[in-house]
Amino acid sequence: MPEGNIVLNKPVPAGTSHELELIDRVQRGENHLFYELVRPYERRVFAAAMAILRNESDAEDVAQEAMLKALRAIRQFRADARFSTWLIQITVNEALMRRRKERSGVMEAIDDRRDEESDYAPRDFADWREIPSEALERKEVRQRLAQALASLDRKYREVFVLRDMEQLNIQETADALGISIASVKTRLLRARLMLRDLLAAGWEQGWFSRLPFEKGTKPW
């Protein structure tokens, strides 16, 4: 299987020389540089915790705990891995442990056991109305998209966030969540299709009605 996504996502660059130097210095004990090292990824770390815990306060606490663990374990990091992936995997691990401890996911866990393989028919829309990425400048658009994502079952949301938002590859997503590659693919397909349906339905409900479109662009 080819690594990564050759069609869609922008590739996540390997560690820059500056990052590698920071890692080396922190590994040698210059702990005061650690925040500078993780700062570019702090948003993604929070999002990973949020995808699993769905509570801002818990997600922030877990993100902080994960960063402290990463600092303590920094010597275990090997330069042949992506630092961002390593951080996110630690965060996912920490968030899953927190959820298990608090048993907050009992109801959703029951839901996880059904419907994995059943067929899903996407809604039939005659044409797709492209939502341009510039629309993300608007807070209401971001909120609508976040609401659509939050409405997905946990098993779909987690896989989608790790693969499509955190840019982990399929194997890394499977490892982080402790599920099979086949499950990642199945859930990812379903999550993407459901979000497409939700966004298309959102058009009908006027979510994006005030989006600016270039003259001549087909509205639907």
Place this chain on the structure above:
Amino acid sequence: MVNDNIVNCEHVWREISNYLEGDIEASLRARMDQHFQTCSACRSLLEGTRNVVQLYGDERMIEVPSGFGSRLQHRLAQSRRTPGRSWSPWSAWLVPLAALLLITGGVRIASSRTVPQPLLSAHAQPARDIPPDMVVVVSADAKEFHVPGCEFIHNKDRERTLTAKEAVQQGYVPCVRCMRKYLQTASAGRTSLEMEATSQPDTAAPKQDGGE
């Protein structure tokens, strides 16, 4: 599997995600491309799914609470101050206490009440003044914890990192070579490090902090 040159819409639905990932065989990709040319519904599906991934993959979709970064920075700074604590509060009052015991002749009483802890290794000696958050290394099938890089670490390919406090909680003892400066030869009961470790039994870190 599809054996002829035609894929139907349902097959496209099932494979659309793999198609976007570039995770399908070339022959199937070609047949899907052909299908997209003639089927507007599946073309719409492809465009919509691609749009979804592009939108959610945008950095702007990740929002963090206000002040998140500064709070993280503060907590990291706090954690850096903690390892610097090397039991000076103890030593500060241990000296006058020892003098008091000598004066009152209480030394014998004190020593008779001290219960020496069994040590896991024959080479082990009680430790003191090891900062509890000091990063140390342990390895499989060994009983000592070491300063990272110590040449006496066995099974270096199976080593893991943890704090000194966690190492003591998990039953490891300090290496007599690299930890020499923290060791004392006199038998003293439980060290301050051990006392702190046993008072917080739930703080042991997981053995694996994420993969690579």
